[in-house]
Amino acid sequence: MSAPARETHGTAWAEDAAAFQTGAGRRVAPWIADFRKLGLDGFRELGFPAPKQEDWRFTNIAPIAGARFPFAASPGPGVSSASLAPFLFDSPDWTRLVFADGHFVSSLSSIGEWDGADIQSLADIMPSGHPVAERHIGQCVPTGTNGFTALNAACLNDGVYINVGEGETVKKPVLLVYLAVRDEPFAAHPRNLIIVGDHAQLTVVELFVSLTGGAHFTNALTEISAGRRSVVDYYRIQQESPLAYHVSSVGVRQEELSSFSSASINLGGALTRNNLSVELAGEACTTVMNGLSIVDGDRHVDNQTALDHASPRCESEELYKAIVDDRARSVFNGKIYVRPGAQKTDAKQTNRNLLLSKNATVDTKPQLEIFADDVKCTHGATVGQLDENQLFYLRSRAMDEQTASQLLTYGFANDIIERISLEPVRAYLHRAQSSALHTAAAIGDLQ
Amino acid sequence: MEPILRIRNLHAEVEGKEILKGVDLIVNPGEVHAIMGPNGSGKSTLAQVLAGHPAFTVTEGSIIYKGQDIQETAPEDRARDGIFLAFQYPIEIPGVSNSTFLRTGLNEVRKRRGLPELDAFDFVELVKQKAAMVQMDQSLIDRPVNEGFSGGEKKRNEIFQMAMLEPSLGILDETDSGLDIDALRIVSDGVNQLRSPDRAFVLVTHYQRLLTYIVPDFVHVLFDGRIVKSGGKDLALHLEEYGYDAIKQEADAANGVSN
Numbered sequence: 001m002s003a004p005a006r007e008t009h010g011t012a013w014a015e016d017a018a019a020f021q022t023g024a025g026r027r028v029a030p031w032i033a034d035f036r037k038l039g040l041d042g043f044r045e046l047g048f049p050a051p052k053q054e055d056w057r058f059t060n061i062a063p064i065a066g067a068r069f070p071f072a073a074s075p076g077p078g079v080s081s082a083s084l085a086p087f088l089f090d091s092p093d094w095t096r097l098v099f100a101d102g103h104f105v106s107s108l109s110s111i112g113e114w115d116g117a118d119i120q121s122l123a124d125i126m127p128s129g130h131p132v133a134e135r136h137i138g139q140c141v142p143t144g145t146n147g148f149t150a151l152n153a154a155c156l157n158d159g160v161y162i163n164v165g166e167g168e169t170v171k172k173p174v175l176l177v178y179l180a181v182r183d184e185p186f187a188a189h190p191r192n193l194i195i196v197g198d199h200a201q202l203t204v205v206e207l208f209v210s211l212t213g214g215a216h217f218t219n220a221l222t223e224i225s226a227g228r229r230s231v232v233d234y235y236r237i238q239q240e241s242p243l244a245y246h247v248s249s250v251g252v253r254q255e256e257l258s259s260f261s262s263a264s265i266n267l268g269g270a271l272t273r274n275n276l277s278v279e280l281a282g283e284a285c286t287t288v289m290n291g292l293s294i295v296d297g298d299r300h301v302d303n304q305t306a307l308d309h310a311s312p313r314c315e316s317e318e319l320y321k322a323i324v325d326d327r328a329r330s331v332f333n334g335k336i337y338v339r340p341g342a343q344k345t346d347a348k349q350t351n352r353n354l355l356l357s358k359n360a361t362v363d364t365k366p367q368l369e370i371f372a373d374d375v376k377c378t379h380g381a382t383v384g385q386l387d388e389n390q391l392f393y394l395r396s397r398a399m400d401e402q403t404a405s406q407l408l409t410y411g412f413a414n415d416i417i418e419r420i421s422l423e424p425v426r427a428y429l430h431r432a433q434s435s436a437l438h439t440a441a442a443i444g445d446l447q
Numbered sequence: 448m449e450p451i452l453r454i455r456n457l458h459a460e461v462e463g464k465e466i467l468k469g470v471d472l473i474v475n476p477g478e479v480h481a482i483m484g485p486n487g488s489g490k491s492t493l494a495q496v497l498a499g500h501p502a503f504t505v506t507e508g509s510i511i512y513k514g515q516d517i518q519e520t521a522p523e524d525r526a527r528d529g530i531f532l533a534f535q536y537p538i539e540i541p542g543v544s545n546s547t548f549l550r551t552g553l554n555e556v557r558k559r560r561g562l563p564e565l566d567a568f569d570f571v572e573l574v575k576q577k578a579a580m581v582q583m584d585q586s587l588i589d590r591p592v593n594e595g596f597s598g599g600e601k602k603r604n605e606i607f608q609m610a611m612l613e614p615s616l617g618i619l620d621e622t623d624s625g626l627d628i629d630a631l632r633i634v635s636d637g638v639n640q641l642r643s644p645d646r647a648f649v650l651v652t653h654y655q656r657l658l659t660y661i662v663p664d665f666v667h668v669l670f671d672g673r674i675v676k677s678g679g680k681d682l683a684l685h686l687e688e689y690g691y692d693a694i695k696q697e698a699d700a701a702n703g704v705s706n
Binding site: 388389390392393394395396397398399400401403404407408410411412413414415416417418 | 498499500501502521522523525526527531532534537538540541542543547548549551552553555556559591608612
């Protein structure tokens with residue numbers, strides 16, 4: 001067997017991770033040390049994914065593998081409540097955990113009284129034994145999935161631990177803010193472990209933002225275990241700098257009659273790769289997966305979703321949209337597996353892409369593998385420009401061509417945002433998408 | 448009195464196919480004109496051409512609106528100057544609320560009329576008042592434009608928009624199609640409330656039924672891209688009774704076509 005190319009092997013990254021593990025940091029319990037070691041061994045074996053691997057064919061991660069983003073040993077300087085203020089969704093009463101350059105910042109965070117859940121920074125549970133976390137970590141996103149998940153484990157440093165008790169409803173959303181603060185290049189590998197008990201309810205919002213325009217690398221990982229009859233809403237908003245590299249791995253396991261609803265909004269980053277996989281382990285679950293990406297310039301976004309209908313009578317609905325301008329590229333790959341015996345599965349997948357420039361590129365690939373006979377599975381993908389008849393309709397109502405185009409483009413994206421049930425998140429995203437689309441503020445304000 | 452609309456020898460084509468073959472029509476303020484005709488006669492094309500749909504090319508003749516030739520005028524400028532087309536098939540715009548859509552358009556029209564933009568409060572008041580005219584459910588205002596609307600709700604929405612924009616010339620393209628009798632009466636009532644001495648309407652319709660509710664001053668029969676017969680409201684009743692066949696034969700005879 002020939003040796004993998006050096007830039008995908010990531011030798012330097014492995015050295016950095018090894019140095020991180022042996023370096024002076026907070027003392028961690030053996031289960032964490034073991035988990036990190038498992039990650040490092042995995043990464044040394046796997047290296048970074050190579051373009052010849054089918055799932056990575058359209059996204060070349062060489063810019064990450066070939067770069068050196070050192071681990072940030074501490075939060076960058078100068079982060080204050082003023083710099084955080086724009087990212088709180090005008091909801092100061094929400095529980096929030098703020099991370100700067102990958103480190104929990106307790107002074108900017110607000111974790112109230114027991115609200116039905118044990119909520120802590122992951123770093124806080126790492127010094128001692130923790131049977132629950134120990135049992136769950138690496139379950140929904142196996143460490144050996146790929147080089148990024150292994151690297152995340154190898155560099156396990158901080159993130160959030162949420163455990164919602166059986167039958168508890170966490171009334172206020174839990175907001176997780178990941179700020180990139182420092183100017184110089186760095187890497188952060190935040191990891192979230194979210195356990196939602198039977199009959200419990202939780203809403204989580206993850207927000208990734210850069211306070212400067214610098215290059216950095218985020219390798220985020222979230223595991224969500226949704227108990228029987230639980231209801232989990234999960235929103236993920238990525239607004240990092242146009243020079244940032246962002247890779248995420250989100251794994252969800254649903255027990256019977258649970259409901260999981262997600263929206264993945266991607267407005268930032270030079271290169272973004274999101275992996276979302278949901279396992280419908282129990283019967284009669286419902287799953288909603290919505291996604292919106294807005295890319296321009298030379299930016300690249302890749303959304304890979306995998307939905308594993310492993311049990312009967314589950315319903316899933318997936319709608320991912322992308323607006324692609326200039327020379328940007330958007331990739332979508334939606335896998336749906338229907339396992340033998342997963343009868344009465346009802347799965348619907350849709351991918352819609354709006355091309356605003358002739359040099360923009362879209363690759364879309366539905367991938368359905370069905371091994372049960374009594375199922376309903378539909379999929380559809382479209383790639384196109386603004387619709388002539390819609391444009392004329394708006395112009396016939398006195399809007400000039402530019403305003404009409406902007407409003408239609410805005411509407412194309414807003415269709416996803418309007419599916420989000422949290423009003424403060426919608427309001428935030430109306431503004432954020434206006435800015436991403438360079439739309440006249442007036443249009444966003446009207447919503 | 449200057450006509451609102453004067454169409455002279457209008458020829459128009461779509462994708463190289465001539466649809467309108469010399470239409471002449473004069474519409475004065477306060478008048479309601481019905482354009483009737485069999486399927487494929489060019490009725491909807493005439494409506495779209497008047498509104499400026501870019502898919503159609505005017506190859507000959509002129510459209511004079513309020514004294515100005517509008518052949519080169521963009522659809523949005525026609526709308527700002529007071530031409531309104533109620534679509535036969537209203538378009539769905541996902542992600543754009545009815546109110547955003549209307550407020551953006553209304554403010555463009557107001558700007559052209561030298562009026563200030565409406566603030567949110569006044570806009571809501573106006574919406575309430577105009578929605579009541581067509582008994583439109585208020586909840587439809589915040590929904591995406593026409594998305595998930597029933598056929599009747601879409602047509603009401605068109606007339607509601609017309610009421611909001613207060614045009615000088617309202618062109619209604621098959622507004623009656625797909626409406627049940629109750630909805631037809633409500634929509635017609637809405638149009639009748641908008642009738643005024645300085646506003647004119649062109650109703651494009653296949654059936655006479657709409658014209659019992661919106662009584663026209665003139666009825667024209669469009670056949671094969673030309674107006675072949677004009678008359679008063681009784682012409683519509685005549686057509687209802689005898690169909691278009693007699694008109695077709697007359698037109699063919701006039702053109703020297705023998706059967």
